[in-house]
Amino acid sequence: MTAYPAWTPASRPGIVPLHPYGFGTILGRSFVALRHNPKVLLGFALVTQAVAYIVLTAAVAAAAVASFTRLDTVAPGSDDFDAILAGSVVVTSATALVLGVATGALSVVVQGVVVAEVAHAVVAEKPSLKAVWARVKPVVWRLIGYSALTVLATVVAIGVLAGIVALLVMSVLWLGILLGVLAVLGLVVVSLWLAAKLYLVPSAIILERAPVFRAIARSWRLTRGRFWSTLGVFIVISVAFSIVAQIISIPFSLIGSLVPAIIAPTGETDTGAVVGLIVVQVIGQFGILLVQCIALVVQSTSAALVYVNARMRGEALDHDLQTYVEARDAGATELDDPYLVGVGRVVARPAPVPYGAAGVQTGYGLPGGQSGYGMHGTQPGYATPGGQPGYGGPAAQPGYAAPAGQRGYTSPSGQPEYTLPAGQPGHEQRSRDDAPAGGDPAASAATDRPAHVETPRTRSDPAGATPTTWVAPGSNGDA
Known part of the structure; x- marks a missing residue:
């Protein structure tokens, strides 16, 4: 019994089509990914950023309180006061700087989680946070090292x-x-240029498991020829979320400045006024933090989509992804990571076909070494089997006789006109013989011709020839 493969349903579409896409798709799908798996993306980002913000604020506040309270032990204006004041400022600033770097490291970890989740979403998979973290955990220190390297380079x-x-x-x-002024402008330009060229470093670290400097080289290579589209994605998303954050922060700032005047108009220190001010500030900061988390997720998603698109165009990643999806949907379990299959693959572009001389097109080649098809022209005769002569092209056809009273159709140059077969009447004779009996005026008017109209003669109809009459097949000709 013949075994046929089982029917499998069509593959589920991912967040992007499995072929190279454009600038608009990257922008639009960057927001779709957040809706695809919000529990992993937004939940992880929000919890991580909130914890980092709380720890940063508490640590800086504790350092400031511990250092500045020492000023109460010395007299204002003394040398010790100035020294303690300077030391307090340095300690507080250093604490804020160190914790700010740590917060940035957590941000790049969030970006790594987003990249890993988007890689699954491209092939229509919805992994859990545990599965995503299993992919990020082996390279998390590379992400932190890259973040520290960028901070150090910026500070220097x-x-x-x-x-x-x-x-x-x-x-x-x-x-x-x-x-x-020129240095500031140049620094802005260089920063944007480096931001676009290094936009894909976290994606290369996560999806290719590359070390930091190799990931930098990969990002540099993948953005070659796609610099302006990458920079456009980065600028559009950054500016959009900066505007949204400002729109959210302005109302809460105004409310925070009006709350003390409303609750304590006389300026007296009231516990209720202090609590109300703190609540308003916390709500405002939470709104800003939420916008920042969404911006971080969308920015990281766009970086992952730019990376996938660049590899589709330069390394044929779309074929690897399609192969993976088809095998997975067919029931295969042991599958290679499609993002590791063709890393660094060079896809050669087809060379342009040279055209022939002006006005002459070359034939189309056939696969397998067969001769090409020629273009339309004079066709040769077809040979026949058995040694018979070949069939030539169409022979010259004779012209056709015209109805009575009209000029005959001229044949092509060099061809004889068409003559009627022997024994068959012309068009005028057939019209008269087929006329209806009974003297119908309409029929007579349709068939009779004026006396002065002569029937045109052909070359084969000499003058004085008697007209032929129509004889029914099988009759004796006397009817």
Whole structure:
């Protein structure tokens, strides 16, 4: 008995089509991913960022209280007061800087989780947080190292530029100010350029398990030729969420400034006023934090989609993803990671076919080494089997005789006109013989011709020839 493969339903579509897509698809689908698996994406980002914000605020506040309360032990204006004040400022700033770097490290971990989840969403999978974290955990320190490296490079660059500008200001004021403005503008341009070129580093670390510097090289290579689209995605999403954050923060800032005047109009310190002010500020900060988490998720999703699109265009990742989806839906269990199959693959573009001479097109080639098809032209005769002569092209056809009273159709140049077979009447004779009996005026008018109209003669109808009459088949001709 012949075994046929079982029917399988069509594969479920992912958040993006499994073929190269454009700028609009990246922007639109970046928001769709958040709706695809909000528990993993938004939930993890919100909890992580909230914990980091609370720890940062509490630690900075504790450092400030511990350092600035020492000022109460010395007299204002003394040397010890100034020294303690300077030390308190340094301690508080250092605490805020260190914890800010730690918060940035947590942000890049969130970005790694988002990239891993989006990689599953592309092939229509909805993993749990545990499955996503299992993919991120082996490379989490690489993400943190990359974040620390970017922070260090930023601090060094800003410090060097600030030192140069300060020296110029102390020597030549106007020159220092001018170079300071140019340095700030140049720093903005370089920052945007680096942001676009390094936009895919977390995606390469997560999906390719690449070390930090190899991931930087991969991002640099994948964005080659796609710089402006990558920069456009980064700028549009950043500016959009910055505007949304400002829109949310402005009302809460106004409410926070009006609450003390409403609750304690006389300026007296009231517990209710303090509590109300704290509640308003906390609500406002929570709204801003929510917007920042959504922005982080959408930004990370767009980076993952840019990465997938770049590899589809340059490394044929779409074929690997389609193969994976078809095998998975067919019931296969042991499948290779499609994002690791063709890393660094070079897909050669087909060379352009050279055209022939002007006005002449070349034939189309056939696969397997067969000769190409020629273009339309004079067709040769067809050979027949058995040694018979080949069939030539169509022979010259004779012209056709015209109805009575009209000029005959001329044949093509060099071809004889059409003559009637022997024994058959012309068009005029058939019309008269087929006329209805009974003297119908309409029929007579349709068949009779004026006397002065002569029937045109053909070359084969000499003058004085008697007209032929129609004879029914099988008759003796006397009817």
